[in-house]
Amino acid sequence: MVQAKVWILTKHFEGFPKDSDFELKVEELPEPKHGEVLLEAVFLSVDPYMSRVRMKEGDAMIGTQVAK
Structure with a gap:
């Protein structure tokens, strides 16, 4: 897993933002299904406006990434 x-x-x-405004959680991912791929994120870009405007408390941070 x-x-x-x-x-x-x-x-x-x-x-x-302060460190206390965020929490790092670890989740177990299911095995990829037929036609899916599993990628590892190498670089992440999270825009500050996301957490101020579009997110609700408890949401995961969403951004753009470069993966391999």
Whole structure:
């Protein structure tokens, strides 16, 4: 079984974000199904507006990535 790390927004913040505004969770991923692939993220880009405007508390941080 493969584990994935997911950053969760725990609290909306004013000004600069603090470490306490986020939580790193580890999740077990299911085996890929027929036609699916499993990729490893090498670089991540998360735009600050995502956590301020589009996310709710408890949501996973979403961004763009380069994977292999």
